[in-house]
Amino acid sequence: MTKIKKLFETPYGRLLLFVLPHWQIFFISIVAMCMLASTEWMLPALLKPLIDESLDSDNYNIRAIPLLLIVLFLFRGLFSYISTVSLHLVAQKAIEDMRNAMFSKLLRLDIGFFDSNSLGAMVSKFTFDVNQVAEASTKVITVFVKDSLVVLVLLIYLIYLNWQLALLLVLIGPPISFFIVRLSKKMRVMSRNLQSSMGDINEVTEESIRANKEIKVFNTYTKEELRFGIATNKVRKFHIKVVRASAALVPAIQIFVAISIAALIYIALDQASKGLTTKGEFIAFITATALLLPPIKRLAGANEFLQRGIAASQSVCELIDASPELTSTVECPKISKSLIFHNVSFSFGKKMVLSNLSFQIKIGELFALVGPSGGGKSTLLNLLPIFYRPSSGRIILDGLSIDSYSLDSVREQIAYVGQETVLFNTSILGNLVYGCKEHPDSQMIERAIQLANLDKYVNGLPNRLETRVGHNGVKLSGGQRQRLGIARAFLRDASLLILDEPTASLDADSEREIKKSISELKVGRISIVVAHRLSTIKEADKILFINNGTIIESGSHQDLLSKKGHYYNMYKESSQRET
Ligand SMILES: Nc1ncnc2c1ncn2[C@@H]1O[C@H](COP(=O)(O)OP(=O)(O)O)[C@@H](O)[C@H]1O
Ligand SMILES: [Mg+2]
Structure with missing residues (x-):
């Protein structure tokens, strides 16, 4: 019992709590994924007789292959559609609930929380972090459920086809994947460096545009050019590094794959000469091996998504768990x-x-x-x-x-006009009645406007109370904004x-x-x-x-x-x- 409780306290456990209400759809998605994964071996299996058996017109086994191929892909298409859509449906429903929970908490947070958290960080919890949670967890689930099953199914098929070749594959596979993952990770670090050096260019450019008057007056052209030069130089260097690495990576991988296939062919030829294997078996084996590579690559990279998801969900939970006002x-x-x-x-x-x-x-x-x-x-x-x-x-x-x-x-007993009037981007009327439980009658509204000395201004507007005030009231002067704030307070009575x-x-x-x-x-x-x-x-x-x-x-x-x-x-x- 305590173990289960502990699970729900971990970041991924917390996500489970949001998935739980939608468990039926989640279940459908997992089942569809398993169905999809368990048919993975059928494509190479369909190819095998095509090569091994005689292509006579009365060989009905062969004649059935085109039809089976279509049926196979129809089924796979259907399961793929169901699993993808239902998984994203669950993720989006969970996100919706999560965002709503976050927003409700946001509204009820202690004012002290706003003093100590930046606006940008709070907003990015709602936009960036929540998306990261969904994206990372759908990826992680797909990889762990579907890809690991695909690998398992294909491995069983390979062993069934030819256990000696399969053994070879198991021996050379992991070191190659390890090497590829290491290289890709290096590449990612490099791309990140490149991105941050692009940030330097942005910063210098932005600052120079903003400070163009100061630069002119202080005559600091050379200084800024020097600063910009350092940034562009860094970008060039990082860029070439990335290009070098990726240019070397592809042939390196290809060489490794070629070596492994060469070894497979060598052994297969040896076996064939002894009558231990057929052409069709070999082609099926190579095809199944090729199908094995992408899911293995994804499995090896899954940890990254897992970590990203954990970080994002921690950031989200920080808000959800923050204590509301007592x-x-x-x-x-x-x-x-x-x-x-x-x-x-x-x-x-x-x-x-x-x-x-x-x-x-x-x-x-x-x-x-x-x-x-x-x-x-x-x-x-x-x-x-x-x-x-x-x-x-x-x-x-x-x-x-x-x-x-x-x-x-x-x-409820308080009418408060703060030092800065905060208005909502709606009409003057909308701002006036904001906070009134029942819509006040027009007489009360007129009186509040009069008391706040806003009547002359409002009556001069072509749309009167329906005039929109713009984002935080930018379309109003400072004084008009303030009087609107006062009228709003007066109306609250x-x-x-x-x-x-x-x-x-x-x-x-x-x-x-x-x-x-x-x-x-x-x-x-x-x-x-x-x-x-x-x-x-x-x-x-x-x-x-x-x-x-x-x-x-x-x-x-x-x-x-x-x-x-x-x-x-x-x-x-x-x-x-x-x-
Ligand atoms: N959110 C806050 N966090 C920390 N210090 C604050 C905060 N708000 C105001 N203060 C400090 O409290 C003091 C009183 O501020 P305030 O009440 O706004 O003064 P007044 O309204 O009389 O001009 C100031 O020294 C100000 O720096
Ligand atoms: Mg003050």
């Missing part, structure tokens, strides 16, 4: 009282970003966070949707720790409104409008705004000045001005800049 099952009721930070600290690894924050916001209040960049404002906001959890201290919603609620039910520098890319007019809207919306909810321009936050019920992860000043606008501290200085500087 969550509880307790539903968070609609927030109706307060949000409390109680001695909250947070660090990224060893780096302390927030230390000992305590404050309380009551429903209906608007808090503003200000302070120098890098102070920890965005990080503080990220604790509310539980993107990260505090290292110590507690965040309390209506008297209960946020940790005791399920993630989904906490997030959540108890906790979190805005991280919502007006950073807005002009003064739009900013004033949105400031008004936030003040209107604050009734019945808890609002926290990180403010870029200080004029936005004068009306906040409380301002927290955050520097180096601690609240160094807090109070209303007037309180803080009269303190003549950090806020006062920042305000003075910023109003001078704004006027």
